[in-house]
Amino acid sequence: MNRTPIESVQTLEGTPGIEAHFIGRIPGLSISVERSEAMALLAPQHHRILQQSGLENFPLVTAEQIHGKEIAIVTGATTSAIQGVDALITCTRALTLGIYVADCAPVWIVARDGSAGALVHAGKKGTELGIVPLVIEKLLKITELDSQDLIVVIGPCIRPPCYEIDFAARIREQARACGVLDIHDPEICTACHPELYYSYRSEKGLTGRMLATLTLLPS
């Protein structure tokens, strides 16, 4: 039997009203192609997995992801990926945010009471630009929340020694500097686990993408 490639983000399992997942490498699907072709192969697989997870009724809102620092505040379904942004913030329920990664880090930033959340695509460049602190700042600005009300979780990404820069460690420092106390990083390296994850660097750019999701369930 095939391993189910969807993991629940365990740290966030106790957070009311939200579901956070990470879809890893799809077993039995060979992907040695560039991004657009890989995305076309993966779309029906991701759709099927979200369906099996009971998340099919919630529109999936994604970002263009250009390794920048722009952020979108999502208030409803969109017909295509939101252009020019690498982070999505929402307080809208019955919606799933999605970020694609293969070595860059997916970062979940979630209100402890489940009232709001964000998903960020943060690699070397986005981390240098400070996208995570920018998202924290914006999330606090649009809600009544305090930095201590937030939980930050860093997902699987490439790390030393497979990569020369420890951007995940930098993200932890940045979140701490914003006053967030609840920071979780299981320190999983994508390149070290080719059976579970796609790695852009170790597969020389010809690989798939993982899908990180954050759903605010209907209240």
Ligand SMILES: [Zn+2]
């Ligand atoms: Zn590694």
